[in-house]
Amino acid sequence: MNIVEQVQQQLKEAIGAAVAKSAFADAGELPEVMIETPKNKENGDYATNIAMQLTKIAKKPPRAIADDIVGNLDTDSTPIRSVDIAGPGFINITLKPDYLGDVVKDILGKGEDFGRSDAGQGEKVQVEFVSANPTGDLHLGHARGASLGDSLCNVMDFAGFDVSREYYINDAGNQINNLAKSIEARYFQALGREAEMPEDGYHGQDVIDIADALAKEHGDKFVSMPEEERFEWFRKHGLGVELDKLKQDLAAFRVNFDNWFSETTLYEDGKIDTALDKLRQNGHVYEEDGATWFRSTDFGDDKDRVLIKQDGSYTYLLPDIAYHEDKLQRGFDKLINIWGADHHGYIPRMKAAIEALGYDRETLEVLVSQMVQLYKDGEKFKMSKRTGKAVTLRELVDMVGLDATRYFFVMRSGDSQMDFDLDLAVSQSNENPVYYAQYAHARICSILRQADDAGLFASEDHVALLLESEKALDLMRKLGDFPQIVADAAKLRAPHRVATYIHELAASFHTFYSTDKVVDPDNRELSEARLALVTATRTVIANALRLIGVAAPDRM
RNA sequence: GUCCCAGUAGCUCAGCAGGAUAGAGCAACAGCCUUCUAAGCUGUCGGUCGCAGGUUCGAAUCCUGCCUGGGACGCCA
Structure with a gap:
C-alpha cells in the first residue's frame, strides 16, 4: 500500500x-x-x-x-x-500536507515500480488483439487496435493483473488459399506469362513483391512443378513472409506478444471436433438444409449461426469457437478481445458460444476499437498514394513518427470514433500534444544535468521545505495520484486515462518550473529538496509514458 | 427494419459504477525569455452537455422515446 x-x-x-x-x-x-x-x-x-x-x-x-x-x-x-x-x-x-513529502520519498524508493499495485489481485487475463489475417499489410485500424491493446496490457500488468498477450493467426481459412493463388498468378506474370488473378485475390503490392522475389530467386522452376505441390509451396511461403512482416511491423511499433496462436493447430490437434462435440452434447447443435447450425438464439443472439456449410467446410465461426474453448481451458479468468468496429456484430454470437460451452458469458469481454478517419489539410485522407489502398501502419509511422502515432491513438477512448489529424500529429511544435509530456521529461533531465555540474544532488532530507510552495504541493498531489490512475485505467479497460493523466502531470510540472527555481547554489537545502521533487516527477512521467509505449527522451 | 457506438466550447476530445461553479488541447485575443530547454508559463474569450420526458435530495452521467452521424446485420473472414 x-x-x-x-x-x-x-x-x-x-x-x-x-x-x-x-x-x-x-x-x-x-x-x-x-x-x-x-x-x-x-x-x-x-x-x-x-x-x-x-x-x-x-x-x-x-x-x-x-x-x-x-x-x-x-x-x-x-x-x-x-x-x-x-x-x-x-x-x-x-x-x-506533511504526508506529501512521504509521497516523494516513496517514489524515489520505488523508482520504475512506483505506480504498481495489486488492484488486479493476480487475476489471469488474456488479451487477444490485432489478429489481422496474414494476407497483407496492417492498416490504420490495426494500428489503433495494437496501440490500445498493448497499452491496456501494460496498464493491467502494472496494476497487478497476470496478463498474457496473444495474436490469433488465421492461417487455415480460405483467405490463405486466395493468398497462395494470388502469389501464383503474380509469379506467372513476373515471368511474363499470362495469368488471371483469382476472384477474391489480394491485389496489394506486397503480393507482387513476394512473387517477383520468387521469380528472381527461383526462375521458372515452379512452372514445371505439379500444380498441387506448387500451390502448397506458395501457400506456406506466402504465409511465412506475411507473418514475418506482421511480426516485424508490430515489434517496430513496440508491440510484442507472448503467444502467436495458429488456427491450423486447432485442426491438427482435433480441437475443432472436440468443441463441436461439446456443443452437440450440450444440445445446442442441429442439422438443417444440409448444414450444421449452432442454436445461438438460446443465448440471446439474433439468429442461429451455421457451423458447417452445405459443402462440408467450416464457417469461420466454428474454429473461432474452438479457439475460445482452448483459451478457456488454459485457465484464464478473463478473456479480453479487442475487435475492430466492423466485427462488433459478432459479440453476441461469441458470447453465446462461451455460454453454450458451459462457461460464464461474462468471462469474455470484447472491447471495440472504433473507426479511425485520417484528416490532412482539413480534408479526409483516404488512400495511400503508393498502393491506392488503405493507409498502412508502416506508412503512418513513417509520416507521423512512432511516439506521436502511439500517443495519438491512446489519448482517445477506444470506443469512440476518432479523427486523426495528420497535420497536427506531424507538426514538431507546441500544437502537438505528444511533445508536451516528453518536453517535461527532457526539461527535468536538463535540470538534473546542470545540478550535477553544480554539485547539487537530490536529497530526501529537506522535503519538508517543499511544503512552502503551493505549486510544489499541487505537483506532489498529482504524483501521488498515479497508482490510483493506473488501477482505474486497468479496471475500466481505459488506457486513455493514463494519457490524460500524463498531460495533467506535465502541466503541473511546467507550472511549478515556471516559478520555482530548482538549481540554486545559494540555497542548497531547498535545491536538494526540489531536486528530489523533480527526480520523482521524472520517474512518474517515465513510468506513465512507458505504459503507453511512448519514449521519454533526455533531450529534445 | 433490427442491433452496436457516438452526439459536450469554433475544431478535436476528456469527464459518464449519479454529486458542488462541466474540463483540456488546438484556434482567437493580451501579456511573459540578461535567470535551470518559450516544444514553456500567465490571463481573456468561448457551452440550452443533440431534443423531449422520467427516476433522485441531486442527472452530461441512469431509464424511455425521438433526431443526427458512423458501423454491423453472409452457408465471407
Whole structure:
C-alpha cells in the first residue's frame, strides 16, 4: 500500500467510526464510506457524500447529519487539518500536507515500480488483439487496435493483473488459399506469362513483391512443378513472409506478444471436433438444409449461426469457437478481445458460444476499437498514394513518427470514433500534444544535468521545505495520484486515462518550473529538496509514458 | 427494419459504477525569455452537455422515446 492509499484508508476508517457513533442505523445498514477528490481545490483534499447518502436512513436533512458525523469525528489518527460542511451536505476534508513529502520519498524508493499495485489481485487475463489475417499489410485500424491493446496490457500488468498477450493467426481459412493463388498468378506474370488473378485475390503490392522475389530467386522452376505441390509451396511461403512482416511491423511499433496462436493447430490437434462435440452434447447443435447450425438464439443472439456449410467446410465461426474453448481451458479468468468496429456484430454470437460451452458469458469481454478517419489539410485522407489502398501502419509511422502515432491513438477512448489529424500529429511544435509530456521529461533531465555540474544532488532530507510552495504541493498531489490512475485505467479497460493523466502531470510540472527555481547554489537545502521533487516527477512521467509505449527522451 | 457506438466550447476530445461553479488541447485575443530547454508559463474569450420526458435530495452521467452521424446485420473472414 502506498502513502496515499494509507491516508485514504485512515480517512475512511475515521469517518466510518464517526458514522457508526452517530447511530443512525445498525451497522449492517450503513453504506460504505466513499471518499473522492473534489474537482475544485477550495473544497479540500477529500470529500465524502456520506451524509447525503444517509438522508433516507437517518430521516434528517443532510447537513444536520453531516454536523453529527463531524462532531463525532476523531481526527487524531489522521493527517486532517480541518473539516467543513459545504454545499448540499458534503463533508470536506483538508489535510496537513506533511504526508506529501512521504509521497516523494516513496517514489524515489520505488523508482520504475512506483505506480504498481495489486488492484488486479493476480487475476489471469488474456488479451487477444490485432489478429489481422496474414494476407497483407496492417492498416490504420490495426494500428489503433495494437496501440490500445498493448497499452491496456501494460496498464493491467502494472496494476497487478497476470496478463498474457496473444495474436490469433488465421492461417487455415480460405483467405490463405486466395493468398497462395494470388502469389501464383503474380509469379506467372513476373515471368511474363499470362495469368488471371483469382476472384477474391489480394491485389496489394506486397503480393507482387513476394512473387517477383520468387521469380528472381527461383526462375521458372515452379512452372514445371505439379500444380498441387506448387500451390502448397506458395501457400506456406506466402504465409511465412506475411507473418514475418506482421511480426516485424508490430515489434517496430513496440508491440510484442507472448503467444502467436495458429488456427491450423486447432485442426491438427482435433480441437475443432472436440468443441463441436461439446456443443452437440450440450444440445445446442442441429442439422438443417444440409448444414450444421449452432442454436445461438438460446443465448440471446439474433439468429442461429451455421457451423458447417452445405459443402462440408467450416464457417469461420466454428474454429473461432474452438479457439475460445482452448483459451478457456488454459485457465484464464478473463478473456479480453479487442475487435475492430466492423466485427462488433459478432459479440453476441461469441458470447453465446462461451455460454453454450458451459462457461460464464461474462468471462469474455470484447472491447471495440472504433473507426479511425485520417484528416490532412482539413480534408479526409483516404488512400495511400503508393498502393491506392488503405493507409498502412508502416506508412503512418513513417509520416507521423512512432511516439506521436502511439500517443495519438491512446489519448482517445477506444470506443469512440476518432479523427486523426495528420497535420497536427506531424507538426514538431507546441500544437502537438505528444511533445508536451516528453518536453517535461527532457526539461527535468536538463535540470538534473546542470545540478550535477553544480554539485547539487537530490536529497530526501529537506522535503519538508517543499511544503512552502503551493505549486510544489499541487505537483506532489498529482504524483501521488498515479497508482490510483493506473488501477482505474486497468479496471475500466481505459488506457486513455493514463494519457490524460500524463498531460495533467506535465502541466503541473511546467507550472511549478515556471516559478520555482530548482538549481540554486545559494540555497542548497531547498535545491536538494526540489531536486528530489523533480527526480520523482521524472520517474512518474517515465513510468506513465512507458505504459503507453511512448519514449521519454533526455533531450529534445 | 433490427442491433452496436457516438452526439459536450469554433475544431478535436476528456469527464459518464449519479454529486458542488462541466474540463483540456488546438484556434482567437493580451501579456511573459540578461535567470535551470518559450516544444514553456500567465490571463481573456468561448457551452440550452443533440431534443423531449422520467427516476433522485441531486442527472452530461441512469431509464424511455425521438433526431443526427458512423458501423454491423453472409452457408465471407
